[in-house]
Amino acid sequence: MGSPLHVVLPEVFEENIASLRTAFAETGADVDVYFAKKANKAGCFVSAASALDAGIDVASAPELVQALAGGVPGHRIGVSGPEKDDALHSLAVQHSCSVAIDSISELRRLATTAQRARRRVRVLLRCRTAGQPGSRFGMVSAELDAAVDLCVGLSEHVWFQGFSFHLNGYSPQERATAANEMIEHCLEARRRGARSADVVDIGGGLPMRYVEPRLWAEFLKRNEPDHYHGTKAAKGFSFYPYGGQSPAQAARTLMNHPVDGTKSLAAKAADNGIRFIVEPGRALLDQAGFTIYRVQQVEDRREADGYAIVTVAGNSLSLSEPWFNTDYLPDPVLLSAEPAADELFPACVAGSTCLENDMVTWRKIGFPRPVRPGDYLVYLNTAGYHMDFLESRFHDAPLPAKAVIRLGEDGPPRWRLDGI
Ligand SMILES: Cc1ncc(COP(=O)(O)O)c(C=O)c1O
Structure with a gap:
């Protein structure tokens, strides 16, 4: 079969979905797990996700088509990716997918597509977080109010569900802080008349543990430029945190993180009728x-x-x-x-x-x-x-x-x- 050969293990992927669901459930949070398809193109992971009724996060029309072809129903597919084109919008509308919207102009385009198809499309509004205001993804606070008002005005064709965000990095604490901001956005949206706002999509970014933390710390202590061929080390490294928390540990840290004084993120969400979507790519593929x-x-x-x-x-x-x-x-x-x-x-x-x-x-x-x-x-x-x-x-x-x-x-x- 040639070299290299990749070997993929869907049973491990299935175990990872189950253990992540358990870890989140133990915190009391209502969390729906979607697999971020971009992390691996193998069709077996899509069919495995479908068999376990996990959702799929897609960011392009071909990914959406692959997810449908793998047996995932449209209502279990979330479409992310920046400023999606009308063709992707149209597919999403036709198959009842949920769409994360990046700007007011994208929201208007999607609503027009839904109107032409005489359908109602599920929408999340993607926000720029206070922690990463320079991100190229999502809307700032001032735009959010206008976007929420627009959703309320277009409710015949737009079913506004809540908020999502893009956060670089693997810190569960930073992700919890951003998720808390989204809960506050949901509460504000409800005050503005969008009573259906009850979803916070926390994206992916759950870390994965490739090696024991002790070995990782030791490696970093001893790492030297002359351990590498050529000039690679001269440019400096930005290593993945190979010895960080496991996905299940990170899930617990995230949901147990205190957000309002001593209240955990999970408790605050439950008190306010908020459910989460999480879209891990890498973490679901741990050892798969x-x-x-x-x-x-x-x-x-x-x-x-x-x-x-x-x-x-x-x-x-x-x-x-x-x-x-x-x-x-x-x-x-x-x-x-x-x-x-x-x-x-x-x-x-x-x-x-x-x-x-x-x-x-x-x-x-x-x-x-x-x-x-x-x-x-x-x-x-x-x-x-x-x-x-x-x-x-x-x-x-x-x-x-x-x-x-x-x-x-x-x-x-x-x-x-x-x-x-
Ligand atoms: C919107 C969205 N969801 C999910 C993911 C998956 O992230 P990870 O593989 O780190 O879990 C990404 C990564 O870029 C993303 O942009």
């Missing part, structure tokens, strides 16, 4: 996939440079992270017939394109034995954004296949190719 590269060649530069360059079949666009000012930090697992050696074998990992920057791992990894052509490197936990976010048909190469594995109740595990 991995990526296998075949080793093509190994150039041993240990004598000259102190480390080798392992070239794999495929490229780093199938891991995405190394193209940002970061690196995919968890060590790949080396599958080799060779026995473990006494000494570590230091090597970085390169892709097989003609790009100088095509490095799958910039960091010099200490492999437990020398790496040989024909060995395999397994990058774990890659389903959340890594495997297909930036994938490319560069050099006319086919896009990597995704093998779906299900363990099932009894019998051996079964596999099939995704999308077939």
Whole structure:
């Protein structure tokens, strides 16, 4: 099936939905979980979400079509993404999806589309939060009152449900503060006549724990520029918080966060008849996939440079992270017939394109034995954004296949190719 090969595990994804639902329920909050489809293109995750009646968050017409084709009913689909075009609006109206609106002009366009279709469309108004006023997404407070009034005036075609927001970063506390602002917006909207305002969409951004916090802290303490190939480290890093809270811990921190003195976000929402939507992408894909590269060649530069360059079949666009000012930090697992050696074998990992920057791992990894052509490197936990976010048909190469594995109740595990 070629190299790299992505393996996806929908049963793990299903367990993640269940444990996130439990974590939120334990806080007393009413939370509806939507999967942010952008985090992985595999169709198996859409059908798994559909089977568990989870919603899907989409940001484009093709994503919406994929969600419908995977069996998700339109009323379980939320459409986000900035300033959506009329074609996407029209699909959303036709299939009774809910739409997060970014501006008053977008609201007017959507209402016109709904009016022409003689339908009523569910709407959330996206706000800029006080904590991130420079965001390019959403409306400021002054625009919100006008948008709410417009929704009330257009209520024949607009079913106003509440508010959403976009927040960069993974802090549950900051997300709780922003969610509290949205509750206040709902209360103000009710005062303005929009009595149906009872939804706060808190977006995604639940952190995921790739490694134990202790190991992560240790790594950060010891991390040095000369641990990396080339000039990568000179530009400085902005690493994902690989050793942060787990999604379930973050869900509890978020909902238990005190917002009015001692009252928790969950309690304030319950007191005011507010329900939440959460749209995790990465967090629902925790351990739901991995990526296998075949080793093509190994150039041993240990004598000259102190480390080798392992070239794999495929490229780093199938891991995405190394193209940002970061690196995919968890060590790949080396599958080799060779026995473990006494000494570590230091090597970085390169892709097989003609790009100088095509490095799958910039960091010099200490492999437990020398790496040989024909060995395999397994990058774990890659389903959340890594495997297909930036994938490319560069050099006319086919896009990597995704093998779906299900363990099932009894019998051996079964596999099939995704999308077939
Ligand atoms: C509107 C919206 N929802 C959900 C997500 C998913 O975020 P994450 O994968 O961090 O959970 C994003 C990420 O960009 C987003 O913009």
